[in-house]
Amino acid sequence: MATARQIAEALREIGVLLELKGENPFKVRAYENGARAVEQVGDAIVDRYRDGALGEVKGIGQALQEKIGAFIESGHIPLLDQLRAEHPPGLLELLAIPGLGPKRVREIHDMLGVASISELEYACKENRLRLIKGFGEKLQAKVLDGIRFIRASAGRKLISDVWPRAVELREQVAGLPGVERCDIAGSLRRRRETVKDIDLTVASSHPEQTVGLIARLKGIEELTGHGPTKVSFRLKGGLAADVRIVEPGQYAFLLQHMTGGMEHNAALRGHAKSLGLRLSEYGLFRGEELIPAGSEAEIYAALGMDFIPPEMREGRGEIEAALEHRLPRLIEDGDLRGAFHNHTNWSDGANSIEEMAAAAEAKGLRYFHISDHSRAAVYANGLDVERLSAQLDEIHEVQKRHPKLRILTGIEVDILKDGGLDLPGDILSRLDVVIASVHSRFGQSREEMTERLVRAASHPHVDILGHPTGRLLLGREPYDFDFDAVARAAAANHTALELNANPHRLDLEPDLLRRAKQAGARIAINADAHSREGLDDLPLGVATARRGWLEKTDIVNTWPIEEVLAYFQR
DNA sequence: GCCGTTTTCGGCCCGACTGTTTTCAGTCG
Numbered sequence: 001m002a003t004a005r006q007i008a009e010a011l012r013e014i015g016v017l018l019e020l021k022g023e024n025p026f027k028v029r030a031y032e033n034g035a036r037a038v039e040q041v042g043d044a045i046v047d048r049y050r051d052g053a054l055g056e057v058k059g060i061g062q063a064l065q066e067k068i069g070a071f072i073e074s075g076h077i078p079l080l081d082q083l084r085a086e087h088p089p090g091l092l093e094l095l096a097i098p099g100l101g102p103k104r105v106r107e108i109h110d111m112l113g114v115a116s117i118s119e120l121e122y123a124c125k126e127n128r129l130r131l132i133k134g135f136g137e138k139l140q141a142k143v144l145d146g147i148r149f150i151r152a153s154a155g156r157k158l159i160s161d162v163w164p165r166a167v168e169l170r171e172q173v174a175g176l177p178g179v180e181r182c183d184i185a186g187s188l189r190r191r192r193e194t195v196k197d198i199d200l201t202v203a204s205s206h207p208e209q210t211v212g213l214i215a216r217l218k219g220i221e222e223l224t225g226h227g228p229t230k231v232s233f234r235l236k237g238g239l240a241a242d243v244r245i246v247e248p249g250q251y252a253f254l255l256q257h258m259t260g261g262m263e264h265n266a267a268l269r270g271h272a273k274s275l276g277l278r279l280s281e282y283g284l285f286r287g288e289e290l291i292p293a294g295s296e297a298e299i300y301a302a303l304g305m306d307f308i309p310p311e312m313r314e315g316r317g318e319i320e321a322a323l324e325h326r327l328p329r330l331i332e333d334g335d336l337r338g339a340f341h342n343h344t345n346w347s348d349g350a351n352s353i354e355e356m357a358a359a360a361e362a363k364g365l366r367y368f369h370i371s372d373h374s375r376a377a378v379y380a381n382g383l384d385v386e387r388l389s390a391q392l393d394e395i396h397e398v399q400k401r402h403p404k405l406r407i408l409t410g411i412e413v414d415i416l417k418d419g420g421l422d423l424p425g426d427i428l429s430r431l432d433v434v435i436a437s438v439h440s441r442f443g444q445s446r447e448e449m450t451e452r453l454v455r456a457a458s459h460p461h462v463d464i465l466g467h468p469t470g471r472l473l474l475g476r477e478p479y480d481f482d483f484d485a486v487a488r489a490a491a492a493n494h495t496a497l498e499l500n501a502n503p504h505r506l507d508l509e510p511d512l513l514r515r516a517k518q519a520g521a522r523i524a525i526n527a528d529a530h531s532r533e534g535l536d537d538l539p540l541g542v543a544t545a546r547r548g549w550l551e552k553t554d555i556v557n558t559w560p561i562e563e564v565l566a567y568f569q570r
Numbered sequence: 571g572c573c574g575t576t577t578t579c580g581g582c583c584c585g586a587c588t589g590t591t592t593t594c595a596g597t598c599g
Contacts, residue, residue, distance in 0.1 A: 024571080025582090026571070026572080026581085026582055027571045027572090028571090029571085029572090029582080030571035030572055030582095031571075033571090033572080034571085034572090058572090058573090059571095059572070059573095060572085061571060061572050061573080062571085062572090063571055063572090064571075064572085098597085098598085099588085099589095099596090099597070099598090100596095100597085101596060101597050101598085102596095102597095103595080103596060103597085104596070104597085133590095134589085134590065134591080134595080134596085135589090135590085136589060136590060136591095137589095138588080138589060138590090139588085139589065139590085142588090142589090186599085199599090225586085225587060225588075226587090227586060227587055227588095228586095229586070230586060230587070232587090242598095242599080244586090257584090257585090257599095258599085260599070261599090262583095262598095262599060265583070265584085265599090266582090266583050266584090267583085268583085269583035269584065270582075270583065272583085273582095273583075274576090278583090278584085279583080279584080280583085280584050280585065281584085281585075281586095282585085
């Protein structure tokens with residue numbers, strides 16, 4: 001069966017190929033918008049199609065309905081097949097090179113016959129790119145540089161790897177003379193799971209002077225752009241950064257602009273325009289008249305809407321919600337009372353039960369759940385029945401020394417290939433909270449994997465489904481299964497779905513969190529800590545929950561522990 | 571290609587910077 005992911009991918013590819021072909025940019029955008037709309041609806045898009053209700057989805061008109069229908073029925077879209085036949089597949093990867101967009105890629109292909117990154121690299125080295133009109137020596141060098149960059153890093157990095165460096169850079173800039181404010185903006189501020197670069201905003205009483213100072217900061221390897229209001233550079237280690245500087249009175253507008261995301265800003269400016277206003281990083285204008293704002297909240301208020309938290313600014317319906325005053329009240333860091341899913345040195349964790357408990361207590365948590373691996377996870381020194389029983393005794397002892405912290409017993413039990421569990425029911429029934437996770441056989445068919453997960457989520461002893469999609473950021477794709485079916489099973493059986501806060505996972509991702517909530521499922525924000533420091537990942541989990549529009553009540557570990565256990569038991 | 575309490579046609583966000591041009595196209599976010 002067709003999945004939302006596949007449909008969106010196909011529409012997106014049509015958009016890119018049309019762009020390459022030189023089509024009307026608004027038509028191109030319509031396909032991109034359609035892809036996003038499909039992703040938001042999720043796999044239920046197939047039901048919408050069967051019900052003849054596809055046209056009710058905003059962004060999907062007559063033409064896209066036909067294409068989606070064709071894909072669902074046959075797995076093919078004639079237009080896409082035709083476009084693929086017209087364009088060598090390697091052209092798409094050329095678009096990833098900084099400085100090359102559709103126009104130039106097309107020109108390179110038509111003039112030089114280049115159709116892949118390797119061919120382009122060769123052409124640059126032979127000095128042939130310069131032969132094309134409008135291309136010069138610098139552009140050729142930039143393209144070669146871009147090819148090297150792509151090969152080295154594949155472009156994106158984990159937010160956890162970039163964040164500390166961004167904080168450091170912000171401190172450096174904030175300390176410069178004349179700088180009144182400096183903030184981390186862009187995808188970092190929106191807490192995207194992976195980011196491409198660091199965006200900083202600066203308020204300065206002497207912008208041009210500040211630009212010069214920033215360009216000479218320590219740690220800069222190479223300046224890549226330099227104008228009166230903007231500096232771009234690459235830091236040692238390869239990370240790119242963009243810094244924009246304005247006068248203090250314009251700062252709120254710059255921060256809003258630089259925080260993005262692109263779709264959010266486009267929609268916001270479109271709304272401003274419908275009010276007869278014009279919004280840019282320099283201000284909100286009625287004609288020539290500036291409507292002043294000292295904060296982002298004042299900008300949104302001037303546009304007739306509630307303040308939209310940065311994590312929600314992804315063009316996912318937040319502007320409509322803010323206009324109608326129905327934004328959710330997002331969960332906050334301080335709302336977490338406890339943490340499930342933590343490992344110790346009984347399996348593959350680095351610290352003892354005692355050390356982990358002390359760390360949890362220091363974080364102000366009121367309950368803390370130990371869940372080491374089960375026996376099938378041989379690589380992780382998983383526990384069999386005997387060792388698990390022995391661990392329960394030790395937990396009992398540690399509990400005596402920590403009267404203020406409720407230590408919960410448990411296990412992260414492997415879900416076997418058929419959806420059964422790796423430990424017998426009588427031992428599971430002795431535990432406070434049981435997490436079930438898939439750690440093997442990721443390549444099962446969609447039907448098998450769906451059945452496997454639905455069965456696990458419905459198991460009477462299972463309380464939480466661990467890292468439900470199995471994705472590893474920049475590493476492994478999620479396994480193929482019907483998420484909504486699993487979410488429904490979880491909701492019906494009072495099994496929480498995990499939001500694994502480990503920066504390599506962040507699983508569930510925001511779209512799926514919203515779909516989980518729609519299905520009535522509850523979420524557990526879990527550190528999956530393998531050491532004391534692992535507990536520091538919890539705020540990233542909260543940020544991801546915020547990106548998924550979740551409120552305090554949606555998250556089980558914001559509840560008192562008695563309520564959580566009662567929920568799991570029912 | 572989509573969309574509409576301004577519109578079923580005529581819009582569709584806005585500006586910075588680069589590299590190549592003598593006034594601007596392309597890319598980027």
